Amino acid sequence: MGERGEEWEAVMLRKAEEEESKAVKKVKLVTSDGVTMEVEISTVKEMETIQAFMNATDTDNSIIFPLPKVSSHILSRIMELMSGEYDQELVKRLSHEELKEICMVANYLNMKTLLHLTASAIANLIQNKSVEFVRHFFNIINDFTPEEEVQLRKTHEWAFEGVDED
Amino acid sequence: MNNQTLPLLPVEVIREILLRLPVKSLLRFKCVSKSWLSLISDPQFGISHYDLAATPTHRILMRSNDFYAQSIDANAPFIDREEGTLCLLRAVHLLLPPPSPPRIPDFFHFDDFRNQPLILGSCRGFILLYYERGDDLILWNPSIGVHKQLPHFQYDNITREFLYGFGHDPSKDDYLITIIPFSCPFSAENEAHVFSLKTATWNSVLVNVPYSDPGNCLTCATYRESLLSLPTVIRNTSEDEHQQLIRKIRAAKLTRIYS
Numbered sequence: 497m498g499e500r501g502e503e504w505e506a507v508m509l510r511k512a513e514e515e516e517s518k519a520v521k522k523v524k525l526v527t528s529d530g531v532t533m534e535v536e537i538s539t540v541k542e543m544e545t546i547q548a549f550m551n552a553t554d555t556d557n558s559i560i561f562p563l564p565k566v567s568s569h570i571l572s573r574i575m576e577l578m579s580g581e582y583d584q585e586l587v588k589r590l591s592h593e594e595l596k597e598i599c600m601v602a603n604y605l606n607m608k609t610l611l612h613l614t615a616s617a618i619a620n621l622i623q624n625k626s627v628e629f630v631r632h633f634f635n636i637i638n639d640f641t642p643e644e645e646v647q648l649r650k651t652h653e654w655a656f657e658g659v660d661e662d
Numbered sequence: 663m664n665n666q667t668l669p670l671l672p673v674e675v676i677r678e679i680l681l682r683l684p685v686k687s688l689l690r691f692k693c694v695s696k697s698w699l700s701l702i703s704d705p706q707f708g709i710s711h712y713d714l715a716a717t718p719t720h721r722i723l724m725r726s727n728d729f730y731a732q733s734i735d736a737n738a739p740f741i742d743r744e745e746g747t748l749c750l751l752r753a754v755h756l757l758l759p760p761p762s763p764p765r766i767p768d769f770f771h772f773d774d775f776r777n778q779p780l781i782l783g784s785c786r787g788f789i790l791l792y793y794e795r796g797d798d799l800i801l802w803n804p805s806i807g808v809h810k811q812l813p814h815f816q817y818d819n820i821t822r823e824f825l826y827g828f829g830h831d832p833s834k835d836d837y838l839i840t841i842i843p844f845s846c847p848f849s850a851e852n853e854a855h856v857f858s859l860k861t862a863t864w865n866s867v868l869v870n871v872p873y874s875d876p877g878n879c880l881t882c883a884t885y886r887e888s889l890l891s892l893p894t895v896i897r898n899t900s901e902d903e904h905q906q907l908i909r910k911i912r913a914a915k916l917t918r919i920y921s
Binding site: 603611615620626630631638652 | 699
């Protein structure tokens with residue numbers, strides 16, 4: 497019995513593992529607006545924050561991951577970008593708000609490719625813009641006194657030449 | 663734009679975006695807010711920005727007179743097709759770092775051509791300037807306007823002709839400047855003076871120089887825009903580091919240093 501029994505056990509174990517991995521090929525993501533989206537496990541691999549959570553906990557058949565900071569609209573946009581293999585053309589079609597929000601989510605979920613892509617797209621967008629445009633774009637309040645700002649502008653005067661119209 | 667719904671982007675996301683901007687935009691965006699100013703001025707940000715190299719831009723620097731240098735975008739066309747004007751007209755005028763006052767004040771001070779700096783080289787956005795009159799060596803980042811005058815070194819035999827080199831040692835994040843004054847009459851063995859910015863000291867080492875002509879000093883150079891500030895000086899480095907440096911210089915082939 498001895499040797500054969502062990503072999504048999506090993507085969508059964510492998511079978512069980514295979515079946516388990518087949519069963520856990522989907523992950524349920526719950527967005528901030530209460531929508532549950534089922535995604536492939538391969539998709540989640542790029543979301544390092546979720547991946548780290550999954551590695552830390554024992555995987556079972558029903559993984560539900562809440563994303564209180566991500567709306568269903570933004571999550572579906574992210575899925576589109578991922579399935580389109582991060583095509584630049586898809587990025588160009590995003591609104592400014594979508595772009596900012598996706599960039600923020602990419603950082604939150606630690607998605608390196610998406611973060612690079614969206615951060616570069618935003619950098620490209622503001623590169624030749626005025627200080628006022630940038631404040632408005634990021635919703636930033638100017639906390640300099642007028643005197644301080646004049647002084648700063650004088651320090652690098654050449655950087656203010658050839659700026660696009662807002 | 664409806665900005666009411668979106669919370670402010672966290673600072674690490676802003677940082678990711680800023681790292682991908684060219685230097686010119688970053689200098690302008692120092693004015694956006696106090697937090698942007700401190701983020702962009704942080705030396706560590708400057709290093710990350712240089713290393714990421716997402717948007718390296720090169721400029722050509724030309725000395726124009728005693729006080730100013732002209733800087734033009736190396737990628738811009740030299741002649742504007744529409745206006746038919748030379749792009750030199752669009753050059754940026756940068757105030758040169760001042761030399762030390764002349765040791766012996768003389769009447770013709772302002773006319774003296776030796777009051778204009780020679781551009782000895784460029785490395786990682788820094789320009790090495792040399793003012794002949796006061797033997798001033800000045801390291802200058804024209805993009806952000808920081809500069810530092812190097813301490814004078816003592817010559818044994820004064821000569822105005824020298825070989826020079828300026829480079830960066832990534833293993834120690836140190837900038838090294840080498841000056842080899844030519845002795846008269848020409849001899850194969852010369853004293854090389856090596857300045858380490860990190861230790862802020864000059865070291866001397868005898869080297870074989872296979873050249874008899876130091877070539878021309880420049881009045882023009884290209885440089886890559888950078889936000890790099892000068893590394894912190896650690897004055898109390900061990901004797902060991904000096905010895906290491908000297909060994910390194912001895913081992914290096916001069917043709918490599920000066921190519």
